[in-house]
Amino acid sequence: MRKIILLLTVFFFVAGLIGASETWAQKEKVKPKLLRLTFYYPVGVAGPLARVIGEMTDKFNKENEGKIEVVPVYSGDYDPTMQKVQTAIMAGNPPDIFMVEISELPTLLAMDAVLPLDDYIKKMEKGYWEDFFAPFRENATIGGKIYGIPFQRSTPVLYWNKEAFKTAGLDPDKPPKTWDELKDYATKLNIKDKQWGVTISGGWNDWLFEAFVRQNGSYLISADGKTANFDSKEAVEALEFWVELKHRLKVGPPHSTWGSTPPDFVGGRTAMLYHSTGILTFLKRSAKFDFGVAFMPQKKTYGAAVGGANLMIAKKIPKERQEAAWKYIAWMSNVKNVAEWSVASGYVAVRNSAYEDPAMKEHVSKNPEYLVARDQLKYAHGKMMAKNFQKVREILKRQLDDSVAGKIAPAEALKIAHKEIQAVIQ
């Protein structure tokens, strides 16, 4: 008897579940008009930026009430975001809109996961695409097709602590302009066990290294992403310069993490810092001392590789969702929103005309240091990108870390990196 009751209970429970899910499914069918889009986005640097994205998206959702609702999902920093996007793609259920680190584009293309946006861009106002700064456009384009709209974009810059400069007897308004000056200043600023002369941040040291190679007039991976160029004379010189600073002179920490160096700068642990322009707002809020922002010092030329993330649309979703997704991206990348995002975050405003926006004008007239990264764009290039970029990064970082610890000679290290990376990207 008891068994029968138990069986009946289980039966009704299961039947109830099935029934419920069916009515649920029907409900969804009755109301097909509202398109609910998922948007995975990272925040690459410190700051309450997730809130800003949420507020901007709320505004969009209100304007499109009853038709489109974008659900922003904060997915960690760049690496976890890429993982989540990849997982979702493999599972056949990609987020409709996603923002991933720019160098990941070739990997996503190999997975056939990104929608080309040329047709949509053609329908926009004239000069829309050309209004984006040229180096930002580079990482959105492969084989003549455009796959992403620049949004959360940056370049590395040099921050310097003016008070530390004064204490060391240096002119607090003159940051180093060349590698030689950098070395000279760092040596003067360094106080053993108390203050590093210069910190070239770890974590994304591959990105900063690319900037040094650019400053020395070379590149690391060809623009088509097929050929590695890690063992050039220029790259070896750049790494030798790092070894000189970090290992021989010991005026900078050999290793560090991306998240820990901004607090180090704020805490007076380092007098100069190479980091993304995206931390500028954090530094302004936290630093108790006067500091400056400058171009990264030059060797043969000023130079940088741009960084950050572009907005993209998934390829394997229905057309109507793609159109709704584009509507959101077009809205997010309008001049006013680009300016608003830049003011709130400290990232570079990605469009030329955003700097004509009244809110932006007022902001930069009060805080001219926000213009440094934009001006440096004149000397900036697209960031290296290739298939399997995560692996490329790990290989390169390993050799950089070993070199500045004095475990291996720069030329040797880069030869290994070159060989391993070439095998991974072709």
Added chain:
Amino acid sequence: MKRLEHLKCYGYILPGLFFMGIFTFIPVFMSAYLSLFKWNVNYPEPHFTWFSNYVEVFKAPLFWLVLRNNLIYTFTTIPISMSLALFLAILINQKMGWIRSIYRGCLFYPTMIPMVAAAMLWVWIFNPGLGIFNYYLGFLGVPKIEWLYDMRYALIAIIIMSIWKNFGYYMLIFLAGLQGIPNHYYEAAAIEGATGWKQFRYITFPMLAPATLFVFVVAIISSFQVFDQVFVMTQGGPGDRTNVLVFYIYQHAFRFWDLGMGSTLTTLFISGLLVAIWLVFRVLGRRVYYEV
């Protein structure tokens, strides 16, 4: 009647077995199967290649570095945290009234904090300039160490943190074991003139053997599963000096999106762990005395 009884037993374990099957056994066999395939960004569809993944693993110098890191971690954390746990358990087992619960709470609390939160905390404790670790070491005249930044010290920092995090759990098991030892053994020993070390050597230690074996096995498993603290504190860096087995698997499977390689490493990992535990039971298991 007997048959029905048997069926009933199977019925009871069925729900557990069902979920174990879905989340443990099937994935284990799946990854063993997938380890024979190339499946990554270059091969979007799985491509059968026999044992080439295994050859690739053993040929990669990084794999051996990772294994070395993990073994260093295992052979330092286990003896230190186990002896610390035993020592403190014996101290805490003394009769000292209400103050005992305070001590017990203090010693056990690291175990109760989630690992990720604890790791975030230790990032600051180890911060070279602002952290308290260097601050206190400074009083002892130790020069400033760049804990997590420095290749030589990063793994040691992770080990220190893990010992702090794990010994409390072992201590609690030892404590339970100690409280299960009947007092008349000690009384008898005292009458015979055995004190201190001899009591420990001939009563406490053998009577604690089952608890010790359990702690040992748990410690081995958790030492190979170390991941959270590495993920939060160092991401395997600098220069892969804190890269450990599970982190290495994670890198291949979820960062490089190389599922074939990830499966190969997982399969090696599980087989290695099973062999290690089988050895422990074979060598130590029969020496353990269970009081019935």
